Every structure is written in structure tokens, then in C-alpha cells.
Amino acid sequence: MDSSPAADYWVESKRPYASLIFLLPLLTAYEWGARWFDADHLGAVRNGADTWMKSWLMQVGVGFPWVLPVLIVGILCGWQLVKRYPWRVSFETLVGMFSESLLGAILLLVLGQVLSLSFLHAGWMPLETVEMALPTRAATAVGFLGAGIYEEVLFRLLLLPAMFLGLRVMLIPRRTAAVIAVLSTSLIFSLAHYVTPNGGETLLSLSAFTHATQNVASTPEAWFGFGFRVLAGVVFAVMFLLRGFGITVGCHALYDLLVGVLMTSDA
Numbered sequence: 103m104d105s106s107p108a109a110d111y112w113v114e115s116k117r118p119y120a121s122l123i124f125l126l127p128l129l130t131a132y133e134w135g136a137r138w139f140d141a142d143h144l145g146a147v148r149n150g151a152d153t154w155m156k157s158w159l160m161q162v163g164v165g166f167p168w169v170l171p172v173l174i175v176g177i178l179c180g181w182q183l184v185k186r187y188p189w190r191v192s193f194e195t196l197v198g199m200f201s202e203s204l205l206g207a208i209l210l211l212v213l214g215q216v217l218s219l220s221f222l223h224a225g226w227m228p229l230e231t232v233e234m235a236l237p238t239r240a241a242t243a244v245g246f247l248g249a250g251i252y253e254e255v256l257f258r259l260l261l262l263p264a265m266f267l268g269l270r271v272m273l274i275p276r277r278t279a280a281v282i283a284v285l286s287t288s289l290i291f292s293l294a295h296y297v298t299p300n301g302g303e304t305l306l307s308l309s310a311f312t313h314a315t316q317n318v319a320s321t322p323e324a325w326f327g328f329g330f331r332v333l334a335g336v337v338f339a340v341m342f343l344l345r346g347f348g349i350t351v352g353c354h355a356l357y358d359l360l361v362g363v364l365m366t367s368d369a
Contacts, residue, residue, distance in 0.1 A: 110192075115199050118181040120191040121348030124199050128247055128355060129171055135244035137167075147241050149248035150294065151256040174255055178347070202345065203352025210337055210357050214330055221326045243363050250355025257291045257335065258342040258350060280343070288335025292328050293318070 114120055139147040156170055182189070262283055269279035296314040318328045334357075342350040 111195055111198050114191060114195045115202070115349065116346035117187045117191075118178040118185070118347070119187060119189055120195055120199065121346055121351075122175060122178040122182075123191050124196055124348040125251065125351055126175075128351070129174065129251055132244055132247040132251060133168070133171055135240075136248060139241045139244060147245045147248070149245060149252050150297070151252040152248050155252065155256060170252075174251075177259065199349050199352060202349050203356050206337075206341060206349070206353035207356035207360055210334060210353065211360060213333060213337070214361075217330055217333065218326065221329075239363055243359060246358035246362050247355050249358055250351050253291070253294075254338065254342070254347065254351045254354055257287050257294075258338055259347055261290065262287045262339055262342065284336060284339040284343075288332050288339055291335035291338075292331035295331055296324070296328070 136147045136152075152170070156167075159165070159169055265286055266279050266283040269282055270276065274282070290311075293311060293314040296317050297310045318324050338350050338354060341353060
């Protein structure tokens with residue numbers, strides 16, 4: 103059995119405890135940053151997935167603002183306990199996870215450019231614009247941290263395994279179930295970006311899907327954004343399955359920061 107540092111890294115970096123330690127600074131920065139900017143900007147920083155999940159908790163009588171981040175920590179710790187993994191992670195592993203996340207973000211950026219050129223060549227101009235209500239780069243960065251964390255919690259950590267297990271209960275073969283779960287959750291992930299978090303619709307409701315689908319189908323300017331988000335969802339889902347939760351969140355957050363903050367002009 104290979105016990106080299108490289109072999110240890112590939113195993114250790116996938117474990118829930120490594121994900122927890124890797125994500126704690128991001129989760130803390132987002133929650134404190136969101137509370138700070140919420141006081142002045144009326145909740146504009148909060149990500150849609152964050153808003154949905156916290157509203158669901160409030161509907162069942164759990165309104166404490168820190169319940170959701172505590173649940174995330176609890177899920178990762180429970181996963182670690184059930185699997186009986188050792189409670190350790192090296193600094194080198196955390197550095198490697200950041201490097202993988204950054205590499206994944208850059209590769210996703212390249213995939214986006216390739217898809218954009220394909221749409222341009224086909225005569226479908228990616229003209230979709232997203233109205234940013236966030237007034238500063240700092241607020242924007244906090245918002246993107248939330249997207250990386252909470253969208254991955256909702257769509258990959260929770261929905262993807264639930265859909266896979268549901269398909270397995272229906273006696274669908276493991277590989278087929280995995281493919282269907284990846285594609286389905288990626289489609290839901292993309293459509294969710296066209297549902298208004300505070301619009302009175304529940305994310306997983308039929309009406310939300312219907313309205314989002316109609317909006318995308320009737321708006322050619324949205325086709326590139328929709329297609330890219332489906333592609334990104336597949337990339338994140340495969341990354342989650344192969345490299346774990348922490349690296350997937352890191353990749354998502356770093357991609358959003360690269361595109362939405364570092365590559366955005368002030369002009």
C-alpha cells in the first residue's frame with residue numbers, strides 16, 4: 103500500500119474534516135461579512151441558496167441566524183464520525199486543496215471562454231447581463247463567497263446524494279443513477295439562477311421550474327448563461343464526487359471571485 107505524502111494527500115484532501123478546516127475561514131468571512139453589509143445594504147449580499155435554505159429553516163420554526171452554518175459544520179463532522187476517519191489534516195494538504203481549487207477555477211474559466219466562442223461562431227451572442235446590487239468590491243467578494251459555499255451545500259452536498267440514493271432505491275444501476283443525478287442537479291443548479299429568491303416561490307416547486315424554464319426559453323440573451331451554468335454544474339458535481347466537498351467549494355468561490363471581482367473593470 104502506497105503511504106507516500108502524495109498518496110496521503112489524495113486521500114486526506116477528500117475527507118470531510120479536511121473540507122471543514124479548509125472552509126471554516128471562508129464560512130466565517132461570509133457570515134460576518136454578510137451581517138456587516140446587511141446592516142447597510144438591506145441584505146443585498148446574501149446569496150440565493152443561502153436565502154432559500156434559511157427561509158426553509160424559518161418555516162419549521164428555526165429562526166436563529168447561525169443555525170445553517172452550524173448545520174454545515176455538523177454535517178461534515180457527522181460524516182467524519184460515521185466514516186471513522188482520523189481527525190487530522192496537514193498544512194500541506196490545505197495548500198494543495200487551495201492549489202487544486204485555483205486550477206479548477208482557471209480551467210472552468212477556459213471552458214467558459216470556449217463555450218462563449220462557440221456561441222459567437224453560431225451567431226448566438228452571450229449578451230446576458232446580471233444586475234449587481236452590491237455597491238463595493240468588498241461586498242461583491244463576500245457575496246461570491248456565499249455563492250461558492252451555499253450553492254455547493256444545497257446542490258452538491260445535499261441534493262446530489264439525495265437524488266442518487268432516490269434513484270438507487272428505484273433499482274436504477276449505480277453508474278446510470280450517478281449520471282442522471284449529476285445531469286439533473288446541474289440542470290436544477292442552472293435554472294435556480296433564474297428564480298427570484300424573494301419572489302414568493304419555493305426553489306424546488308413546479309412553478310419555480312416552469313417560470314424559470316419559460317424565462318430562459320423566451321430570452322435568447324440568457325441561453326449562453328444557462329448553458330454555461332449547466333456545464334459548470336456538471337464540473338462541480340464531478341469534482342465533488344472525485345475530489346470532495348472542500349475543493350469543490352473552493353473552485354466555485356475562486357471562479358466567482360476571478361470573474362466577478364478581479365476581471366471586472368471599474369469603468
